[in-house]
Amino acid sequence: MIRFALRSLVSRPLRSFLALIGLSISLVGVIGLISVSLGLRRSVRAALEQVHGIVVIKKNSLDPIFSRLPVDHAAPISRVSGVRHVVPELWEVAPSVEGQGTLTQGLFGAVAVFGIDPVRDAERAAGGLYFRHLREGRFLGPADAGRAVTVVSRTIAARFGKRVGDPLRIADHTFEIVGLYETGALFLDVAMIIPIDMLRARQMVRDDAVSNFYVDVEPNADLAKICSGIEAALPDVEANTGPQWEAKFGGILEELEIYLRLVSSIAILVGTIGIVNTMLMSVTERVAEFGVLRANGWTRADVLRLVLCESVILGAVSGVVGCGVGTLGVHVVARFAALAPVTTPSFVAATFVLALLLGVVGGLYPALRAARMNPIEAIRFG
């Protein structure tokens, strides 16, 4: 029966090809869209995995960049049991770098300016994250207080064609690049680190304001307890660990994923309608053929199985083509795009199974129509 089904599909090559292409493109879309979502999640996780301490920000601020806290909040935070160091940090979005507006470069073109105290906190800012990932040159040190120097990511340096020792214009001010870092996480390799007093002076930020506090804790400390203690001491803040940040962003990502799934579902619906249309046309053209099959002892279930077999074959081939092209596309895009989409074998396998199911769903109504035909009326109709 499989050979019979294949022959039927091959005997109408253009129609079968068009149905196949329709569903394949839908599946490529599914893989592309969902892999973007998976890539985003992976990038967020890669960034937040490296946050080992606690980040204290203004309550209901999504990110330190949108938060402002009084600098004297450091004292009550440091009194919470288990807290080892409290590091004030200041973040701003760089309006332009080398004359180019950063936000106009797209979502992943934004660049943040990170102000730290080079005297006290060079190794502790952001949990020492940037310090540990220095790759060239040097990090900020005590001698850099009040100086126009910066440590930037390799990504930023490459984007503007800069190296250690080159000048870098941030808004209307020029800084000397003294070091390059690289964490490998998309959402971390966006910072230009400068002395906090330079940031305050240039951005006209009040001396008693910071974006957030990075809290370094004692070994084996109970992070949840420390977070509760900080929030109890300062009702206008929220204290989050890395996993808690991931959960917060997860909520935002979930909304994005809902939209992506909605778009994917529409694509799938269109592809499935293509299958239904192809199979309906095929069944309508072969009415007499089905009558002959029934006259020769095929039951309704046999006819149903034949038509479903054809549509499942369409689904299977579409699955192979769609998953293959989609996966290849993801790998190609990942080499060039800022946000690397991600596929996993289980996701691709699930998409293939979806293709088979869509073959069944798309062929079901046409199969039932074919199976219900009265044999002699079908032969006469043909």
Place this chain on the structure above:
Amino acid sequence: MIVARDLHKTYRVGPREVHALRGVDIEIAKGEICVILGRSGSGKSTLLHLLGALDAPTRGSVEVGGVDLSRLSDRELSLFRRDHVGFVFQAFNLIGNLTALENVLIPLMPKGIGEREIGQAMGRLRAVGLGDRSDHRPQQLSGGEQQRVAIARAILKDPWVLLADEPTGELDTVTGGQVMATLREMNQSMGTTIVIVTHDLTYVRPGDRVLRMEDGRLAARTPGE
């Protein structure tokens, strides 16, 4: 072999009712060749379809080989046709994207095809003189050859009865004669009961049972009936 009692068949065509059969009684013995003559619209094809379980009567009963067809479900009727009834149609009704051998194997495809079934089908093709054309598609066969493939398909399972609806309708006289000869050969060699619907008297031979249909009723029979 075939017993039909008080067969009625009524079709609805729009608001009208068409009485295709108006009370037909018929008995056909095992191994008989029965020819049903009649003009177009006389009900002869309708009668054939009822005898072969392709359609159900509005009233009346049909027994084939002692089996009351009215007691069978749709699935059972399909399997009955597969195992005990062979059909040959005027338009051959071969499937164009299958070879001659595959067309013959159609009744067995749902159960799966093995070497045994292929051997059986090749035997039938050889019996109708087409053993060397098994891999030809219908488009590569003449009309007479196509009809012989249809006959091979109809006799694949050694049916109790072979029903032929105008089997020579689309053939020239010579080819039609060859097809009829093939049918008679099947009757002689396998003892298959054959019922042929035709409007062409030239294919009737002595010894054939002849029935004539007029306006949905049996009109005339051979001497002695």
